[in-house]
Amino acid sequence: MFITRHNNPYELKGELPTVGEKAPHFSLECIHGEIKTPESFAGRVSLISVVPDINTRVCDIQTKAFHKKIKEHPSIQLVTISKNNKEEFKNWCSANDVAMEMLCDVDFTFGEAYGIYVPELSVDQRSIFVLDQNGTIVYQEIVQEMTDEPNYDEAIRVALTHL
Template identity: 45%
Template sequence: MKVTKKGEEVEIIGVQPEVGTKAPNFSLKNLTDEVVNLSDFSGTPVLISVVPDIDTRVCSLQTKRFNEEAAKIEGVKFITISNNTKEEQANWCAAEGVDMEILHDTDGTFGEAYGLFIPAMGRLARVIFVIDKEGKIIYEAISTEISEEPDYNAALEKAKNAR
């Protein structure tokens, strides 16, 4: 699949899971080095916000927006994933005053399982997934232009309706 970064075409390698299919499980570490598995949230809807680089403007905006919205919606687990290092993520959270579940995919296992790695950038694509209580993907939005913010309202509505 091809997307653009500031108008320049880049390719995402792999196959993305489709809406209606079971979300691939993953195991990633959070900022306290605990292993977090998608399967840990069985029975709870999950919104996964994937950002290419937490230290960029749009990724920062996206992460802060979902963090703010998470506080308003009960019964939905919000997770942000990037392939930044733990230290980069921790520094960003400290600088922004954000306390949230943020996972680092520094070894590329999530990017591979979800077909989201962009070799030309060495980063993950910008994607939002909503997974229902049964573990099926009910919403997927891959940003066709990486430097643009996603449709927050559409993703949040899907997440609210999945409760």
């Protein structure tokens, strides 16, 4: 699959999972040092928001937007994943006065497992995955143009239908 960044094409590495199948395994460190896997979120509907780099404009906008919208629906678990390390995530959370689940994909194992790693740019492509309480993917959006925002309302709508 190809995506674009400023209209330049880039190929994604890995195999994109299919809606209706179990979420591929991942094992990522959160900002508190704990290792999180899909099983860490079992029993809750999870909205996984993937951003290329938390310290860029659109990623900042996306993360703030989902944080604000999900606060209205506390039964949905919001998870943000990016290439950023714990320190970068902690600094971002502190600067924005938010506490949220942020996972570090510094070696791009999540990106490859979910088919969204962009090797030429060393980032994961902007994307959204919604998992039901059993860890099945019920929604995914791979944003075609990296600098565009995702469809926030549709992702949340689908998450709400699976509560």
